[in-house]
Amino acid sequence: MKIFQVINVRWFNATSWYALYLSKLLQDAGHEVLVITVPGSETEEKAYEMGLNVETIELNSAHPHKLLKACSEVFFLIKKHKPQVVNCHRGEAFFWWGILRKIGMGYKLVRTRGDQRLPKSDFFNRYLHSKVADAVVVTNKRMADHFLKKMKLAENRLWLIHGGVDKEIFSFNPEGRNKVRKKFGFADDDIVIGMLGRFDRVKGQKELIEALAKTRTNVRDKSIKLFLIGFPTATSEHEIESWLTENGLQEITAISGKCEDVTACISAMDIGVIGSLWSETIARAALEIMVCERPLISTSVGVMPDLLPPQALVPPQDVNQLSLKLTEAIKHQDFREKLIEEHKRTMSQLSGEDFLKRTMTLYQSILN
Structure with a gap:
């Protein structure tokens, strides 16, 4: 099958990851895949790293001259490659x-x-999605409900495909766990609370720090440690450190920086946290933590209610509720074990193979 994946995303974010991972899965399965992205972007760089075929076009510009040039380049690629699916x-x-x-x-x-962002439910947008597109893929039930109820999209045109994880790369690694915990000074009997994600206000590092400070005061357990797996983007490391100092957590916290072995860093956790204030419509970090069999608690944003049981969720920006949930997870090993069993059931259907299979079912259905 000849497929264009149009990924005009400048940063390597969750949307970019979802599209590039899908492209790689399709290419490895023997399909002819062309990634079309914007020049000089992180998506372009990552696509080349993954061994994908790439063309760059300035698709996001509103400048008339650049827009005409982009349209002519798109037309040329279609004539040259004759894609079956875009x-x-x-x-x-x-x-x-x-x-x-x-x-x-x-x-x-x-x-x-x-x-x-939920699409506007105006006539033009409804026509574009229901009469021009042959199918719409969404990555969470909230978006699916919007398309069905507000956009009046026919059910047979809507596909909910969560994505998936490469289970050959991501699985619990005891050797990696020991190595990382030793590197960052975590003892064997420490309870390490971990957050995986770039340093950005949306990810909720500040709320996690405040919640864990409350939890330490209530639990009075010196074995509790914090592991921030990430690096500065919109939020600087200096700002993160100032939050740690304000809440008295600087002595019990380790910051990984760019992590060469993400699986080992995840394995070093005892409890994972997704503290996002909004977004998480794809939740790559959550999938990776769950498939590594680390108990995960999260705010109830985006796709997280699709992935986690209600007892693992707290409202976004609610420091008190997050603190109580952390306390429960720290004090009750049976709660952590039940979460891991729930994660196993969820992840049994969210491998890379599942992602590919569902997408190919979609592509074949619209071609037939």
């Missing part, structure tokens, strides 16, 4: 691919929405 992972270029689809360029069009 999958647009961002909205900026979706309209133009839709026009070419309607004038008979011979491909089927998929719109994948992996972002948190």
Whole structure:
């Protein structure tokens, strides 16, 4: 099958990861895949690292000259490669691919929405998704409900595909756990609370720090430690350290920086936390923590209610509730073990193979 994956995402975020991982799965399965992204982007760099075929077009520009140039380049690629399926992972270029689809360029069009923004339910947007696109993929039930109830999209055009994890790369690694815990000064009997994610306000590092400070006061357990697996992006490490100092956690916290072996760092946790204030429509970090059999608690944002049982969820930005949930997880090993069993059931259907199979079922259905 000949497939275009249109990933006009400048940063290597969850949307970019979802699309690139899917592209890799399709390519490894023997399909002819072309990744189309914007020049000079992290997505372009990562696509090359993954061994994917890449073309760059300035798809996000509103400048008339650049827009005309981009359209001509798109037209040339379609004529040259004759794709059977075009999958647009961002909205900026979706309209133009839709026009070419309607004038008979011979491909089927998929719109994948992996972002948190709900589309406007106006006539034009409903027409674009229901009459121009052959299918719409969403990555969480909240977005699915919006398309069905607000956008009035027919059920047979909507596909909920959560994504998946490469289980050959991500699985609990006891040797890696011991190595990382030794490197960062965690003792064997320490209870390490871990958060995996870039340093950004949306990820909720501040709320986790405040919640853990409350938990330490209530539990009075000196074995509790904090492991922040990530590196500065929108939030500086200096700001993170100031939050730690304000809450008296600087002496019990380790910051990984860019982690070469993410699986080992995840394995070093005893309890994982997703503290996001919003977003998490794909939740790559959550999937990786769960498949490594680490008990995970989270805020109830985005896709997280799809992935975790209600007893593992707290409201976003609610420091008190997060502190209580941390206390429960720290004090009760049976609670942690039950979460791990729940994670196993969830992840049994979220491998890379499952991701590929569901996507291929979609592509084949619209071609047939």
